[in-house]
Amino acid sequence: MGYINPLLQLPAGRKLLDLPAEQRAPLEAVLRELRDQANAEAEKSWSKRKGPMAAYWRAVSTYARHLAHALSVTRLCGRESNGVACMLPRGHRCPDCASVGLDSGDPS
Structure with missing residues (x-):
């Protein structure tokens, strides 16, 4: 990824890097799946002109992406x-x- 992950600036976010790889990998996979599903919900809400729900789901997607990326960083x-x-x-x-x-x- 070509961005600075804001979660890694928090002490609790850096603790994710302390987890063993065998624990990080399944969490990362679930978070990436959550990101895809939240993006789909955001698009569905947007098409129904439900702006606040679209924004909510887009935020969920973004947080899931940041968490998944933090789990994929090795050091x-x-x-x-x-x-x-x-x-x-x-x-x-x-x-x-x-x-x-x-x-x-x-x-x-």
Whole structure:
């Protein structure tokens, strides 16, 4: 994904990365399915001119996507800049690491 996941900026969101891979994978699959179903409900509500329900389902879809993506991230960069740890997934070219030549874009 080419975006900074806001959930990974929260301590509780980062705890998702502490779950073992065998627990994260099924949760990620369910959340991706939830995203698809919520998108379908949003479209159905929109076609019925039910704007508030369409917005609700679109928000559910977005949250499910962010959670699924957080579960798919293997680890964060973790480098520190001015005493703050980088919260971008490794290899996502964080500005501080890239500016000093530390981040080669290698996802390993």
